[in-house]
Amino acid sequence: MLAAVGRRRLLLLPPLPLRFLSAAASTTTTADPTVVSYLISSCGLTPAAAARTAATAPWVPLASPDFTSNADAVLALLRRYGFTDADISATVRGLSRILTSDPVRTLQPKLDFLHSVGITGPLLPRVVSLSPIILHRSVESHLAPLIASLREVLGSDSRIVAAIRLMPFAMRCSPKSTFLRTLPVLRDVHGLTPGELSKLVARQPGVILLGPDRAGEIVQAVKDAGVEPGSPMFVYIFAAFSKLKAPKLENKFAIYRSLGFGKDEVAVMLRRFPNVTGISEEKLKNTVGFLIGKAGLSREDIVAYPNLFSRSLDSHARRCAVLAVLRREGKPEGQHRVPHVLVASFARFMKAYVRQYEREVPDVLRAINGELPFEGFGELEKKKPQRQEKIRR
Known part of the structure; x- marks a missing residue:
């Protein structure tokens, strides 16, 4: 009898996907008009973005009684550190719960730490607005170890700041999961010296976000181009290749072949001007067409002077x-x-x-x-x- 009742109840339930949709709908909150108005007037969000922010994060108490006063204190803190209205808008869009964070206990220690390293002026708001989650990461377990690891490789805070200026997203990197796994592989397995690693990270900080397997693929791609670790150009070509996924890199080589350049010629251009892989297909075709068709150059001229593409x-x-x-x-x-x-x-x-x-x-x-x-x-x-x-x- 109980089994029959159970079967009847199951038959009355909507299909599984509809049940999940119903549950999701029941947990979505209605946008509080006060919060929406605040996000528009004080944070520069569009009405649509403000409504989404206020309605789709029920686990954030945006509509709590002291929301406005706390949010005002957060915005005042950010402005003291040089955040413009545009920086604040980007930061809030990326991490709405920052408005409910404790400005003194949660946010200021991170801002003070970044400031102490030399991440100041316009760079500080840029770093935070692109990766606002770092203001909710621990100084002791995330920010300090990351900076210490960068300092060990780069040698000085000024070089750290220069690297972060090139790649602000690197601040969200976890030293244990990426940084401290990839660089030792490049050093111990592929033979890069500490000086080469320092030059590589300074030139392309995004390499610290690579996994060891991906780093190995790039090393092999550079070798396939005829450049071995230890060559003065290895670091520069590795940095250039790291910006492209393997299929896109191969497609770039295919474009050069379609324009009449052989594999050896592309390798020569790479050694002389590693950024030949960073030129768009349209610019490559137009530039080669102009140089050969109008300016009277030969392909040999372009191989000898690949910085013509710059x-x-x-x-x-x-x-x-x-x-x-x-x-x-x-x-x-x-x-x-x-x-x-x-x-x-x-x-x-x-x-x-x-x-x-x-x-x-x-x-x-x-x-x-x-x-x-x-x-x-x-x-x-x-x-x-x-x-x-x-x-x-």
Whole structure:
């Protein structure tokens, strides 16, 4: 009889997914109008974001009687540490319960600790707003060990600050679960020296977020590119590769192959300019098309000067336009090799190719300002071999 009753009750229950949805709906609170208004007026949240924040976190007592006074104290504390309205809005969106935290006992010790390390000024609000959870992490068990580990690798607080400026997300890293597992593997298994590890973390702090297996994959990828640990360029190429997942890195190499560069040529470019893997597909294709199609360079020129990719297409076009003007006027600088001209620093380029001729040849100013479009060296390039032929005779 009891079994029959049980079966009848089961038949009356809604399907399992609907039961879970019903339970979830019953635990969702209604947004308190006072809290929503506060989040909009004091924290800069949009009405939609404020409603979600106030309604979807029932375990946070946002609507408690002393909510407003506590939240005011939290915001006042953040502003004392340089948080702007935008910083506060981002922080609250990322961690709404910060408004109910004890500003003196919970939040200030973390802010004071970060400040003592040198994370001050605009960097402090940036670090917190991107990872507000760190204000709810213990100084003793999280922040202090993390900074101590970074100090051991980087050597000084100033280098720690520089690294965190590059990768503020590193502050949420757990030293035990990632940092202290990956770096020893790079040192003991793959042979990186303490100096190389220091340089690597300083250049790409995100490596401390890598797992040991992923770090090993990147080491192998760098070796496959023809660069072994101990090479002066190993750290730089490792840092560049660590920014891309394996499929995306392989896709990048495929793009270079589609543009006519062989594996060995890509390896040479990597050793000379590791960031060749950081160039977007569109920029790669447009730049190679311009340099070969209009500027008359060969692929060998690009392999020899891969930092050509560090300049914008507009910069290349303006410099080539200046060079075309100088060639037209028969100036000796106009015969300088195009790759040398394109990779020169802006100050050196302006001094050598523009300033000394701006009165005599005003078109160089028009060219560098983008008023004379570059259409190619054209007939000037065709005449150059003829002049050389005459000289040989």
